[in-house]
Amino acid sequence: MEEYFSAIRKMEQAVMFPSLLRGVYMEQQDDTSTGDFGNRDLFEYYMQLKSIKLAVEGKLPPVNESKQQITSREEVQENGEEADLEGLLYHHFTGLYRVLTHLTRKANALTRKYNEIIGQINQSEITLTW
Numbered sequence: 715m716e717e718y719f720s721a722i723r724k725m726e727q728a729v730m731f732p733s734l735l736r737g738v739y740m741e742q743q744d745d746t747s748t749g750d751f752g753n754r755d756l757f758e759y760y761m762q763l764k765s766i767k768l769a770v771e772g773k774l775p776p777v778n779e780s781k782q783q784i785t786s787r788e789e790v791q792e793n794g795e796e797a798d799l800e801g802l803l804y805h806h807f808t809g810l811y812r813v814l815t816h817l818t819r820k821a822n823a824l825t826r827k828y829n830e831i832i833g834q835i836n837q838s839e840i841t842l843t844w
Contacts, residue, residue, distance in 0.1 A: 715770075718814040721821040722767045725760070728825045732760050740827060756824055763821050770814070 729735070735756035 715811070715814055718770070718818045718821075719767070721818040721825070722763060725763065725821045725825045725828075729760060729828050732757060734831055735760050735824075735828065738827065738831065740823065756827060759820060759824055763817060763824070766817060 738756045739753070740756065
């Protein structure tokens with residue numbers, strides 16, 4: 715989760731003008747972090763990543779990976795009402811971890827793209843002043 719917050723923090727610090735992301739789409743590359751941006755512009759993803767960050771900041775308890783996890787509905791059904799609630803909790807945190815990893819990759823890709831845009835703008839300004 716720290717990696718996710720770090721990526722979002724870097725994105726927020728780098729993206730000084732989010733409006734520059736309007737109408738900008740990620741080119742399809744072999745990189746898995748850029749392959750799932752779909753047909754939405756980077757501004758929409760920027761806003762989505764920021765809103766998810768706010769939701770996640772609800773101070774969730776840390777995930778202890780050494781705890782036993784319930785991995786299927788059959789196990790839950792077998793245990794009935796005596797289900798291992800702690801195991802269920804860790805099962806859901808594992809899923810959350812996967813989603814956060816995916817979102818971290820998106821935030822990093824968005825930050826790289828924004829930095830490319832800013833670099834191109836700066837390069838154009840240098841060219842124009844000579």
